[in-house]
Amino acid sequence: MSNLLVFSPYATRPHFTAYEGTIAKACQVRGATVEYLLCDGLLPECDMHWDSFPLHHPRPLDICERCTAGAKARIAEFELPYKWLGEFITKSEREEAFVWAQGLAVSEICKATYLTYPIAEWVQSSIYSYFRQFPADMSNWRVVNAYRGFLLSGALVSVGLRRYLETHPVDCALLFNGRQSITRVAFELLREANIRVLTHEMPFYQSGHIMVKPNARCWSNQPFADFWRDWGNIPLTRVAMQETLKWLVDRRYGRNLSWFTYNPSVNFNVTLRSHLKLTEGKKLLALFTSSTEETAGDTELESAYAWQSTWVQDVLDWVRKRDDVELVIRVHPHLSGGTGLTRAFDEFSFYEKMKVSAPSNTRVIMPDEPLNSYALMSEADVGLTFGSTVGIEMAMLGKPVVLAARNFYEVGTHIIKVRSRETLGEDLERSLGSFSARELRREAFRMAYYYAFAFELPFPLVSVFRVMDVKRNYSGTKALERGQDETLDHICNYLLETGPLFDSPTAADKTRSLAEEDAFLEWMEKTPDCLRDRNYERLLPIFKTLRGMGRMTKRAIRKMPFGSGNALLQAGQGFYRSFAK
Structure with a gap:
């Protein structure tokens, strides 16, 4: 029986959890022991807030409480066990990490290491996204303070995750993207421990799919090269x-x-x-x-x-x-x-x-x-x-x-x-x-x-609306069983059985000729309009008018008293999702 760890500090976000929760539950259905490791609000900086988010809102004072409650609710939907990161970090270790992060000279911050780990390098991507600025302006006190916060967060994750791995058997791990600050720290620690890691992201190129990369971060080109x-x-x-x-x-x-x-x-x-x-x-x-x-x-x-x-x-x-x-x-x-x-x-x-x-x-x-x-x-x-x-x-x-x-x-x-x-x-x-x-x-x-x-594998079990609004297209666990969904079979096979994530070409694939490609390319060369959709173009003015009317209607509904407008919009969105399904 395999032991799967899902390190998910941002589990409150439904568009992350819908994918990884589905995968984790499918692994559990196949007999794996699954456990989430969640953040319980001990990190001073994380990717739940960047200054570059719209409207430049400051980091909310209650962000950790809301995030923790949201994460707990998301995981409860999947009925999966979890532990909190803070359970694996002592009070003295928190204090020691704090003293380290605050004691760094500004000139040392960008190359700082903790427990021999290059934490500064691992969290830098989030600093660049936090302010939409490369390189980081270390003459700006706000940048320096945020960097110290991310260093402390990275140090705490390195302590807590390392202890978790020392005290819990883990054969494989599921992780969101592996790029952003503490997810990068987790990726590097899991890789150091020779644990099979699968990173997941929303698809870059095709709606209705999922990006999963074996033992690689989300921006790595090596998996596709392979x-x-x-x-x-x-x-x-x-x-x-x-x-x-x-x-x-x-x-x-x-x-x-x-x-x-x-x-x-x-x-x-x-x-x-x-x-x-x-x-x-x-x-x-x-x-x-x-x-x-x-x-x-x-x-x-x-x-x-x-x-x-x-x-x-x-x-x-x-x-x-x-x-x-x-x-x-x-x-x-x-x-x-x-x-x-x-x-x-x-x-x-x-x-x-x-x-x-x-x-x-x-x-x-x-x-x-x-x-x-x-x-x-x-x-x-x-x-x-x-x-x-x-x-x-x-x-x-x-x-x-x-x-x-x-x-x-x-x-x-x-x-x-x-x-x-x-x-x-x-x-x-x-x-x-x-x-x-x-x-x-x-x-x-x-x-x-x-x-x-x-x-980027097809993932029909989850639908996405308006980029980050998601809905699961199944209920119960029948759809997650072996043989029900080819993508889940591939992912679970990789995580639990060390099998390949992708199919290899068949004998028929290897003997396929260029004939169909040549015929299609020749047709394209003779058809200059093949990249146009004239029927759609004729409808564009109507779509534009309808979108404008929709925006005006939304604004009017939102102005309804006592929050009734927002409630009405949410109900309408739920109806739309059911209809779209």
Whole structure:
């Protein structure tokens, strides 16, 4: 019998617990001993609050009480046993960790270690997200205080989790993302103890799926590289090609996304070149920046450039000297502060200054400017990215892509990877040369399909509404039994039986020819409108009007007295979920 530990300090969040609770319960149904380890409010800083959350609210005084109560309620829904982290930390150990964190000189904070563990490195990602700033401004007392708080939290988790592992048998562990502060600490301690770890996250690319990575953190590219070694040479069927094309078309229209929609509607009647006053006949390079605070400073994701801003400036300087190319820099819309976090002020300011000083052959499109990135992809000849998903999408259009950072599509042999800062000019020059658009597109379709449809596993047992509102699509435990859901079987097989998380190609897969891919790619080459959904375009004005009416109605309902409006909205949401199911 296997012993599964679910380290879940943020279990109060339903969109985390719906996934991991379902997996944990399925493991229990299969005979595993399952136990949650929850936070009981002893951490001074955690990822339940960042300053970058909307409205800049200060950390609520009762956040720990509410979080603890919420976590307890979530776990009770699954009828799973749990323990509190505080049970494994003595009073003297808390005091010792506090003295350590408060006694560090400011110059020591970013490299601080505790019990030989590099706690500062492990919590730094949350510091960058907390303030949407990289590197951390250690001259700001608020940043210093928050960093001390995260150091203390990391130290306490290292003490408590280590003692739990010393006193409880653990064969495998389930953990949310492994990136954010104390989840990173937990990931590293579990890995040090040679415990099989599965990290989970909401899907990056396909609604209705789940991202799970074996013995890796959520941003690690290694698990997909391993997957690609098995599957990368297996041609797609026509059905798979069609599914992947639909995925791309949906993304262009902002449909079926697993995250917020960043783009305004495409106006297909206006060419971007005329709108931006670009010159016909010159090669157009489109540079798409990324929102990098989640990956900044991660040694596993190191690339030719440590700083995105340095790379962007180098590209601009290269373009400045050319009279045969033009450059459009599309600054990531997420930096504007309209999609879940506040504005990333430092990065925003950097691009504002660049926009003013840019040469005549360069346009800088700010995050809050209403330019559709997919329209830019369609007009551009070359795509430049710092790890943006745009890279795989432009490759699917058959356009050269220069990748200056890390992302899953780095495994592609037709993707131009920036080797070093010194070779950037050569890499950019290469993107302007001759290439096989069909082979680039073929490989891109495979990468997109295998990642979005196979590597991110289907998870129909949980539905997601409005990004983070979730509902479980089952009751009781029958749906969790072996043989009822293929994804659960794979996950439980990995956790409990040390089996593979993903299928390997069958003999039939390995003998599949290129015929269906070739036929589909030839059809795409002859069908320039294959990326458009004209029926949907005709309905867009109606959808826009209905959304506006919906927002007005919501505002009116919320103004109803004594909280009755919010209660009515919640009841309506419950009815909608039942209907959608």
